[in-house]
Amino acid sequence: MHIAMYIGSLNKGGAERVMCNLAEYFYNEGHKVTMVTTYLADDEYELPDGTWYKEAKEGCSEIEVLNPDDKKKKVWINKSEDGIARVFSALTLENRGGRLANLRNRVQILENIWKQIQPDIILSFLGKNNVMAIKSARSLGIPVVVSVRSNPSREYASKILNISMRHYFPKAAGVVVQTTGAAEYFGRNVKTKILPNSVHPDFITRSIIPFEDRAKEIVSVGRLDDNKNQILLIKAFAEISKEFDDYRLVLYGDGPSREKFKEKAKELGLLDNEKVIFKGNVSDVPDHIGSSEIFVLTSKQEGSPNALIEAMALGLTCISTDCPCGGPRDLITDGENGLLIPMASDEEMVKELANALRRVITDRDFSKKLSDNAAYVREKYSPDKINSQWKEYFEEILKK
Structure with a gap:
């Protein structure tokens, strides 16, 4: 052929x-x-x-x-x-x-x-x-x-x-x-x-870090732009950062909205104390996020999101917007191997995401279940x- x-x-x-x-x-x-x-x-x-x-x-x-x-x-x-x-x-x-x-x-x-x-x-x-x-x-x-x-x-x-x-x-x-x-x-x-x-082979060949050994990090990987909508995550993290002072948010990727997102993080008092860190583009993504605890995807629209599949393959506890045209929903069964945030107004989604973060941080058994079940993508995909x-x-x- x-x-x-x-x-x-x-x-x-x-x-x-x-x-x-x-x-x-x-x-x-x-x-x-x-x-x-x-x-x-x-x-x-x-x-x-x-x-x-x-x-x-x-x-x-x-x-x-x-x-x-x-x-x-x-x-x-x-x-x-x-x-x-x-x-x-x-x-x-x-x-x-x-x-x-x-x-x-x-x-x-x-x-x-x-x-x-x-x-x-x-x-x-x-x-x-x-x-x-x-x-x-x-x-x-x-x-x-x-x-x-x-x-x-x-x-x-x-x-x-x-x-x-x-x-x-x-x-x-x-x-x-x-x-x-x-x-x-x-x-x-x-x-x-x-x-x-x-799933890219680099995310399958790497050993999964045990849930109890993971760093208290919330991570996101992707182009920094209005569609990927990381500003939603920054706002939601601001809602919970004082409750969970030992957690930090790390954003991987670059793009046209980077400075706008950094300004919002600074305005919310999260930048100077390094509660939110902008890492930019990095090689060897699995090495950077493999030991993190939580992954969040905040896109307005997605096909089959590589970043979400890869985070699930590494056993992170994953939260995603339930965005069109259904890519995250095809991957995540809500409450079983991740959490889906319904599409709504920005204000409503910030609250929903903040509540989802609270839940996976405080309910360790639930979070571990999501983490364990997420790794099934290694076989299916x-x-x-x-x-x-x-x-x-x-x-x-x-x-x-």
């Missing part, structure tokens, strides 16, 4: 990581894999079996490509090397015109790539890419599977893109979503398949299990 995997770039994001993991899995299963990306990002995931390089290497052909900011970059491709191949699909600066002309030309470039590499199946991730993948392959008879990686109403929020999605998605061989709520969004005329994210589901799904499509 030759699989073409199409995405904007291999920039270090959640969707990109999933696609890179799938590429390595299928290649190591003996299948041919070609990565088709629009751009070469400045900071990308590295594939151990990739055949492209950012520095000159003997036996490689030098080509000029674009990064997401439309700056010219060089990359070296080894076409004779056994491994995962890569093709770039950006429309050159010299050939750009109006919006409609650009879209038509980008679709034509993709169609030419499919003709050249002749994949058996195409997998596309994210937004406009999915529409272009279906459109460009329609006349070629190549089955296209597209994957929506977040809340569909958010990923296809613009009117034009939503109309295009509703026109082309019924023509796809399949539409992979991560949650039950996302599948319900598309209705019966779209062939949806629920395939959640797997193991990479081997989820990857094999992708493989079986592709094989079913190619049999039709």
Whole structure:
């Protein structure tokens, strides 16, 4: 089976990581894999079996490509090397015109790539890419599977893109979503398949710290922005911090709202005394949070949240908003392996979250039960299990 995997770039994001993991899995299963990306990002995931390089290497052909900011970059491709191949699909600066002309030309470039590499199946991730993948392959008879990686109403929020999605998605061989709520969004005329994210191996191979040995830390991991909504956690922690003076809140990640969140923490008297700590981006996340006691996800919208799956795999007591399109609800059975906070007004959710934190801090038996039960995700969402589901799904499509 030759699989073409199409995405904007291999920039270090959640969707990109999933696609890179799938590429390595299928290649190591003996299948041919070609990565088709629009751009070469400045900071990308590295594939151990990739055949492209950012520095000159003997036996490689030098080509000029674009990064997401439309700056010219060089990359070296080894076409004779056994491994995962890569093709770039950006429309050159010299050939750009109006919006409609650009879209038509980008679709034509993709169609030419499919003709050249002749994949058996195409997998596309994210937004406009999915529409272009279906459109460009329609006349070629190549089955296209597209994957929506977040809340569909958010990923296809613009009117034009939503109309295009509703026109082309019924023509796809399949539409992979991560949650039950996302599948319900598309209705019966779209062939949806629920395939959640797997747990990253780094979070499975690590030993689970016994509950009684955990640090009195409440942690959150994710991009600091309005959707991840960590300000809700900061406010809720302010409600309980004086009651539980030995606990601290540690936020991992960076983003456009970092300074706003820090200002709120300072305003609430939590910053100068290091009750709230902003750690920024870190490598080896399991090493940083593995011994913490409580994990909180406060998102307004989520697909299948990696950070929550990973915290559960480490045995943290987990609390999450019950946000659309149902990712946390698919993972957490409220009161059994975590707690869900109903979506409501900001004021109501701050109170609900503060009460949930009080409960897991004071009721040690209950908190330990949630912690013990959370680790089931190691088995249910193991990479081997989820990857094999992708493989079986592709094989079913190619049999039709």
